[in-house]
Amino acid sequence: MAKVLIIGAGGVGGVCVHKCAQVPEVFSDIVLASRTLSKCDAIAASVKRKTGRTITTAKVDADNVPELVQLINAHKPDIVVNLALPYQDLTIMDACLETGVPYLDTANYEPLDEAKFEYKWQWAYQDRFKDAGLMALLGSGFDPGVTNVYCAYAMKHLFDEIHELDIIDCNAGDHGHPFATNFNPEINIREVTARGRYWERGEWVETDPLSWSMMYKFPEGIGPKKCFLMYHEELESLVINIKGLKRARFWMTFSDNYLNHLRVLENVGMTGIEPVEHNGQQIVPLQFLKSVLPEPASLGGRTKGRTCIGCKMKGLKNGEVKNYFIYNICDHEACYDEVESQAISYTTGVPAMIGAMMMVTGAWKGEGVFNMEQLDPDPFMDKLNIHGLPWVVVDLDKQ
Ligand code: NDP
Numbered sequence: 001m002a003k004v005l006i007i008g009a010g011g012v013g014g015v016c017v018h019k020c021a022q023v024p025e026v027f028s029d030i031v032l033a034s035r036t037l038s039k040c041d042a043i044a045a046s047v048k049r050k051t052g053r054t055i056t057t058a059k060v061d062a063d064n065v066p067e068l069v070q071l072i073n074a075h076k077p078d079i080v081v082n083l084a085l086p087y088q089d090l091t092i093m094d095a096c097l098e099t100g101v102p103y104l105d106t107a108n109y110e111p112l113d114e115a116k117f118e119y120k121w122q123w124a125y126q127d128r129f130k131d132a133g134l135m136a137l138l139g140s141g142f143d144p145g146v147t148n149v150y151c152a153y154a155m156k157h158l159f160d161e162i163h164e165l166d167i168i169d170c171n172a173g174d175h176g177h178p179f180a181t182n183f184n185p186e187i188n189i190r191e192v193t194a195r196g197r198y199w200e201r202g203e204w205v206e207t208d209p210l211s212w213s214m215m216y217k218f219p220e221g222i223g224p225k226k227c228f229l230m231y232h233e234e235l236e237s238l239v240i241n242i243k244g245l246k247r248a249r250f251w252m253t254f255s256d257n258y259l260n261h262l263r264v265l266e267n268v269g270m271t272g273i274e275p276v277e278h279n280g281q282q283i284v285p286l287q288f289l290k291s292v293l294p295e296p297a298s299l300g301g302r303t304k305g306r307t308c309i310g311c312k313m314k315g316l317k318n319g320e321v322k323n324y325f326i327y328n329i330c331d332h333e334a335c336y337d338e339v340e341s342q343a344i345s346y347t348t349g350v351p352a353m354i355g356a357m358m359m360v361t362g363a364w365k366g367e368g369v370f371n372m373e374q375l376d377p378d379p380f381m382d383k384l385n386i387h388g389l390p391w392v393v394v395d396l397d398k399q
Helices: 011-021 037-051 065-075 086-099 126-131 146-157 185-193 234-241 256-267 285-292 332-339 343-360 377-386
Strands: 002-007 027-034 056-059 079-082 103-105 135-138 161-171 196-200 203-207 213-218 223-230 247-253 276-278 281-283 306-317 320-331 368-371 391-395
Touching: 002 011, 002 065, 002 343, 011 027, 011 037, 011 332, 011 343, 027 037, 027 343, 037 056, 037 332, 056 065, 065 086, 079 086, 079 343, 086 103, 086 126, 103 343, 126 368, 135 343, 146 161, 146 234, 146 306, 146 320, 146 343, 146 377, 161 213, 161 223, 161 234, 185 256, 185 285, 196 223, 196 234, 234 247, 234 368, 281 285, 306 343, 320 332, 320 343, 332 343, 343 377, 377 391
Parallel strands: 002 027, 002 079, 027 056, 079 103, 103 135, 135 368, 161 247
Antiparallel strands: 161 306, 196 203, 196 247, 213 223, 223 247, 276 281, 306 320, 320 391
């Protein structure tokens, strides 16, 4: 029986709270804190409707360490689950160290003024978490998160060495808006407009943003979709932790409509992260854009279709070449029926809950800062099947 403190009342935070509430035998107490208390209260009302459980809500500015320390000391949780924005990772880690509470997040730290997608700032906390005897689990969403666990599972059960890895993320859903992002628009647009990067023969190769594409035929009736090569943060830890990797790439599908809108927004400067002067005030164009786009959490009721995210891997088992695709398919409308959210937030919020469950039940133990593939994949994979993200392994040589 554990008390979880979830910080961040957005799309992902909402799902995670619902999923924790569905497992009262593990999460006996749930506290949700965020910058806007009314958003916490709206989630609490949704959880009450769906599960009958009452959760505690609180207001916090997660950029402020003393405020976080006060919140953590007031509630004394067994774990802090950070589902605010990547900008808050380090302040929340600092507060966890100060109060002696384990930490979990779903996205790596980002400084406000540069789009880097690097683990270096959080890996630098290794000794401090080790010395404090605390565990910090990084990237317990879907990608990063489940994709890392798929790799660890493949390494443990399917391969002796993995040589080629393609992580492929397809959202075949439609929210009916001309343009909206499925998770925080600022983070999403920063990611998509950044230069592409993949790992080959021991070094990183850069590409122009969205300049490489391939067609991939997705399973279970989704069919062929155009996928674009992007850099994604899980590649950084996977190339270190997965034995024998010679090439690792990340691909994401985008509709022509999304790309056309993005191109126009970029061309007129609306995706910039440098402040500009407007009516005597400094504003960041991308932050302004975020404030006029639909909130990801509002897309739930109107999104139809499915997502398919998986890892395609080629490697050796007993000297023989093997090819596998491990994937999950998630239905937007089914997610909404269950937790009043679309599938992108669902596929992130469920693994955040499972990661927290691994930590508070002791299935995953450790002192220091961990990426997901460093831990035993089996108990996590079991819980994915139970808690709404079932997976499939396809032997591509037998199709
Ligand atoms: P949202 O923008 O919907 O939610 C973010 C929440 O954090 C909001 O409630 C926001 O408050 C709150 N917040 C922001 N700043 C602060 C602050 N200083 N103090 C307290 N609360 C704050 O984002 P998502 O739910 O879509 O994403 C949440 C996280 O999940 C992000 O880090 C994102 O990168 C990550 N993610 C990871 C994925 C994965 O697969 N690994 C996939 C998708 C997302 P307010 O409402 O007041 O603005």
